Amino acid sequence: MKPTFYVTTPIYYVNGAPHVGHAYTTIAADVMARWKRLDGYDVFFLTGTDEHGQKVEKAAADAGMPPQLFVDGISAQFQAMTARMGSSNDAFIRTTEERHKVTCSALWERVAEAGDIYLGGYEGWYAIRDEAFYGADELVDSPGGKLAPTGAPVEWVTEPSYFFRLAAWQERLLAFYEANPDFLAPSSTRNEVLSFVRGGLTDLSISRTSFTWGIPVPGDPAHVMYVWFDALTNYITALGYPAKDADLWRFWPADLHLVGKEIARFHMVFWPAFLMSAGIAPPRRVFANGWLTIEGEKMSKSVGNVIDPMALADELGLDAVRFYLMREVPFGNDGNYSRRALIGRMNTELANDLGNLAQRSLSLLAKNCDGKLPPVGPTTEDDAALRAMAAALPDALRARLDRQAIGDGIEEVWKVIRAGNSYIDKQAPWALRKTDIDRMGSVLRVLADVLRVAATVLQPVMPDSMAAMLDQLGVPPDRRLLADLATALPDGTVLPAPQGVFPRHVEATA
Numbered sequence: 001m002k003p004t005f006y007v008t009t010p011i012y013y014v015n016g017a018p019h020v021g022h023a024y025t026t027i028a029a030d031v032m033a034r035w036k037r038l039d040g041y042d043v044f045f046l047t048g049t050d051e052h053g054q055k056v057e058k059a060a061a062d063a064g065m066p067p068q069l070f071v072d073g074i075s076a077q078f079q080a081m082t083a084r085m086g087s088s089n090d091a092f093i094r095t096t097e098e099r100h101k102v103t104c105s106a107l108w109e110r111v112a113e114a115g116d117i118y119l120g121g122y123e124g125w126y127a128i129r130d131e132a133f134y135g136a137d138e139l140v141d142s143p144g145g146k147l148a149p150t151g152a153p154v155e156w157v158t159e160p161s162y163f164f165r166l167a168a169w170q171e172r173l174l175a176f177y178e179a180n181p182d183f184l185a186p187s188s189t190r191n192e193v194l195s196f197v198r199g200g201l202t203d204l205s206i207s208r209t210s211f212t213w214g215i216p217v218p219g220d221p222a223h224v225m226y227v228w229f230d231a232l233t234n235y236i237t238a239l240g241y242p243a244k245d246a247d248l249w250r251f252w253p254a255d256l257h258l259v260g261k262e263i264a265r266f267h268m269v270f271w272p273a274f275l276m277s278a279g280i281a282p283p284r285r286v287f288a289n290g291w292l293t294i295e296g297e298k299m300s301k302s303v304g305n306v307i308d309p310m311a312l313a314d315e316l317g318l319d320a321v322r323f324y325l326m327r328e329v330p331f332g333n334d335g336n337y338s339r340r341a342l343i344g345r346m347n348t349e350l351a352n353d354l355g356n357l358a359q360r361s362l363s364l365l366a367k368n369c370d371g372k373l374p375p376v377g378p379t380t381e382d383d384a385a386l387r388a389m390a391a392a393l394p395d396a397l398r399a400r401l402d403r404q405a406i407g408d409g410i411e412e413v414w415k416v417i418r419a420g421n422s423y424i425d426k427q428a429p430w431a432l433r434k435t436d437i438d439r440m441g442s443v444l445r446v447l448a449d450v451l452r453v454a455a456t457v458l459q460p461v462m463p464d465s466m467a468a469m470l471d472q473l474g475v476p477p478d479r480r481l482l483a484d485l486a487t488a489l490p491d492g493t494v495l496p497a498p499q500g501v502f503p504r505h506v507e508a509t510a
Contacts, residue, residue, distance in 0.1 A: 002042040006239075006251035007032045009047040010259045011095070011231050013131075014074040015055055018081040019299060020337055021260075021292045023309035024325050028289070028406060029258050030087045031326060034460035035401050037088075039394075039482050044251045046238045047082055048093035049075040053131050053227035057213035067213045071096060084310045086318055086463060093238050095215075095230055104225060104233045105218045106242035110278035111164065112218075119220075122161035122205045127152040131227045132266075133205060150262060162207040162223060169273040170201045176272060182285050184268055185404070186332035189261055189288040193268045204270065232271045236280070254283035256404075264288040287404050290334035307337060316505065319462035320346045326406045326461055347504050349414065354454070355502035357420050361447040362472055362498035368433055369441060373474055373493040376449075377442030386423050386446060389416045390453040394482045397457050410461065413454055420450050448473055453485055465501050472496055 009029045012022055026047060033045035051071040060070035075094055082089060093100065111117055125134050129152035139146045139154060146154050174197055177184060184190035207223035208214070214224030235254055240246025259267050264286070272282035291298075294305040313321050324342045327349070329335030365371065379387075393413060400409035424447060432440035455469040459480065470480055474493040 002040060004044070004251050004255075005033075005036040005041040006044045006046075006254045007036075007256045008045075008235055008254060008258065009089075010257075010263060011048055011050040011093075011234050012078055013050045013053075013055075013231075014071045014078070015059060017074065018078050018309070020294075020307040020309045020312065020325075021299065022078070023081060023085050023321075024292055024329065024335075025258055025260065025289060026082055026085050026087050027322050027325055028331055028404070029256075030085070030089070031322075031406055031460045032256060032258075032401065032404070033088055034463065035397070038456075038459060038480075039398065043090070044239075044248065045087075045089045046091050046093060046235065047087065047089045048091075048234055048238075049078050049095070050227070050231040050234070051075065051094055051096045052214040052224070052230050054208070054211045054213070055128050055131060057211050058128070060213075068096065081310060084313055084318070086322065088463075091238050093234050095234055097237075100230075100234060100237040101215050103237040103241050104215045104230050107233050107236070107274065107278055108218055108225065108229070110242075110280075111274060114277045114279070116165045116168070116277045117162055117206070118165070120161060120163050120203075121159070122163075123156070123158045124205070125154040126157040127154045129153070130262075135202070157210070159209050160223075161205040161209075162217060162220075163203040164206045164229075164270075164274070164277075166204040166270070166273055167201045169276070170197060172276065173197055173201075173269065173273060176276070176282065180282075180284070183272075183282070185285060185287045188332075189264050189268070193264060196265065197269060201269075228266045228270060229274065232266065232274065235283070241280075253281040255285065257283050257286045258404075259286060259288050261288040261290055287332065289332055290329075292329065293334070293336045295338055296336055316342065316346065319465040320350060320502075320505075323350060323410075323462055327410050329407070331404050331406050343505050343507065346502070350502040351504045353414065353417050353421065355500060357417060357424065357447070358451055358469055358472070359498060359500055360424060361444060361451060362495065364429055364440075365444050365448065365495055366498055368429075368437075369444060371495050371497070373448060373489055373491060373495060374441030374445045375491040376445055376488070377438055379442075382423060382426065383442070383446050386416075386419055386450055389419055390450040391485075393453055393457050394485065406461075410458075413458055416450065416454055420447060420454075423447070449488070452489070456480055456482065456485060468499075468501050472498055472501075 007029050009025050029045060033043050036043045056071060057067055060067040063070055079092055125139060127148040130148055130150055134148050134154060138149055148154050184193055206226040206229045207217050209223055212224060215230050217223040217225060239248040239252055257267055267286045275282050294307060297305055299306055324345045327345060328341055393416060396412040397409040427443045429440045429443045452473050452475055455466045459466045472495060474489060474495045
């Protein structure tokens with residue numbers, strides 16, 4: 001039986017159209033899912049939209065639309081973005097689905113049965129934009145009033161509310177973090193969360209009565225659930241909870257939640273506490289990525305610098321965009337999108353480095369070896385060194401992707417590609433054709449085998465381009481897993497006519 005792996009994106013909030021920041025996290029989750037499938041895992045990959053809350057109710061009213069109609073339109077945009085980014089998600093969940101309401105009610109009842117929910121009255125600072133409560137010590141004074149740490153305006157809220165006994169979970173959460181050091185990542189976020197919990201937790205308001213666009217509290221429909229109690233629960237709704245005999249429940253606990261750092265607290269503090277209260281194991285790891293700026297500036301509709309990832313993929317090619325985002329921005333840190341850097345990566349690393357190596361090697365094979373894979377000949381020291389670098393790639397990427405260091409993993413591949421370009425220049429198979437045709441064949445076979453490894457491990461990042469390259473290398477579609485690299489392709493394998501995979505991009509001039 002295959003080992004399981006469950007990865008999720010954040011549950012995207014439907015307060016606007018998807019942008020390149022959403023695409024970035026979706027692509028990262030997709031890379032993780034594809035990598036694990038490549039490595040022989042049974043994978044479940046979930047993404048979706050978070051559609052309840054006061055902010056959505058207000059936005060729908062401002063648009064003159066019923067809330068359901070409003071969220072239907074925006075969720076459809078996220079589904080289109082997910083598909084256009086080449087995402088291999090197994091499911092797309094919406095928090096307005098009936099099955100999700102059933103799951104939320106079941107979780108609420110389990111937590112209530114555990115004695116962790118009580119009815120009280122709430123007074124405190126609430127940010128509608130963040131759908132979050134903040135302590136007075138977290139607020140910043142501004143000319144327009146008090147602001148949350150995120151810059152969102154806050155208002156004083158007084159209303160009856162159900163509370164979750166979060167304060168009672170402080171020591172149990174700290175013990176959980178200590179026993180599971182990989183749960184909080186990266187280290188910068190881990191330190192912030194530990195400091196927050198050690199600073200003392202207060203009970204959490206988990207219902208509202210001032211609006212109605214939400215899931216009713218079981219037994220008290222005057223209250224709707226706090227949007228984060230609702231939203232977080234999506235990760236178990238998709239697996240069939242509360243029916244723990246559901247086929248998909250085998251994927252719980254989740255192996256990896258990918259989230260933005262602005263929602264790390266909800267996933268790293270509230271979510272494990274809710275789950276443990278209900279007798280459910282917490283996820284194994286939550287990884288918070290940073291923010292993406294655009295040409296060095298914060299993304300903003302008012303500035304007009306919001307990047308549409310679908311338009312970008314249409315213009316420059318999906319795999320080039322996927323490669324750039326995973327290569328350029330160290331996952332977990334803040335990063336910057338730059339068109340110049342994207343085109344630079346396309347032309348330097350994709351067209352010049354990988355594309356040129358593949359095109360030169362495949363063209364020489366087509367011209368000098370009758371378009372067939374030559375036999376492995378006597379191995380020289382240079383041959384052995386390059387083969388060893390390539391053979392080490394699966395383990396090297398496995399170690400890096402297990403800690404979500406996707407860019408570092410790509411760099412390991414590029415070390416091999418750069419070495420391959422040095423090798424072909426040094427061996428000069430075009431010259432060997434005149435002096436030692438057997439050695440020429442051996443050199444080209446080394447290059448073909450090394451390219452096969454590189455293209456195989458790069459499939460999660462650039463699935464379409466690497467499929468095309470593996471086609472040209474004569475690798476059958478059913479022999480493209482990591483485990484298949486242990487078996488060499490047969491001598492004489494017929495290779496299709498070579499075609500360039502990565503054309504250079506030239507910017508249009510005015």
